[in-house]
Amino acid sequence: RKEVEQDPGPFNVPEGATVAFNCTYSNSASQSFFWYRQDCRKEPKLLMSVYSSGNEDGRFTAQLNRASQYISLLIRDSKLSDSATYLCVVNLPSNSGYALNFGKGTSLLVTP
Amino acid sequence: DAGVIQSPRHEVTEMGQEVTLRCKPISGHDYLFWYRQTMMRGLELLIYFNNNVPIDDSGMPEDRFSAKMPNASFSTLKIQPSEPRDSAVYFCASSNWTGGFTDTQYFGPGTRLTVL
Helix, strand or coil: CCCEEECCCCEEEECCCCEEEEEEECCCCCCEEEEEEECCCCCEEEEEEECCCCEEECCEEEEEECCCCEEEEEECCCCHHHCEEEEEEEEEEECCEEEEEECCCEEEEEEC | CCCCEEECCEEEECCCCCEEEEEECCCCCCEEEEEEEECCCEEEEEEEEECCEEEECCCCCCCCEEEEEEECCEEEEEECCCCHHHCEEEEEEEECCCCCCCCCCEECCCEEEEEC
């Protein structure tokens, strides 16, 4: 079983719609959580960290449910420029330090 | 400030040839990571360094892969001999570990490797 699992999509939504992605992780010792965004043929970039109390950055809201071991990302009023792959990332502590585990990503296409 | 720099951006080679990928991390960052991304397996961590020392190479697929970091501003990932299944995008990333839970990894643009 992979450490981090995401629905690959694609999610096709019209402009202005609200869309939500979920991600589950298998290791309850996971310490920190992130969403990265990856545009086509580009490198991943940090979108936002996910805090226990939930956090919001403009149109983006991230939630963490430790009991159920899942993370969510909500995008409101979606824009064409939101089209990308969204990677769920979980930081696992290890004896050697730490390691980020990436999900395979959820593809979003926002259409006019 | 310059981000993570990788070269070459594209590499096409024939099976059996040696391939060397290069990375210059962001100045001042003390962690450097090498990843491989394919459609089938997603983004996989191959190896990472802390202060130029390899910390965890458990993700390196086999002995054909090797990585070095001779100084704080340069790292290489070498594949010898290369095989078609090595075709992927190879990313280098760096970060500055502060002990917190929000440290960001900054990725380079990647090297798209095709082995024929």
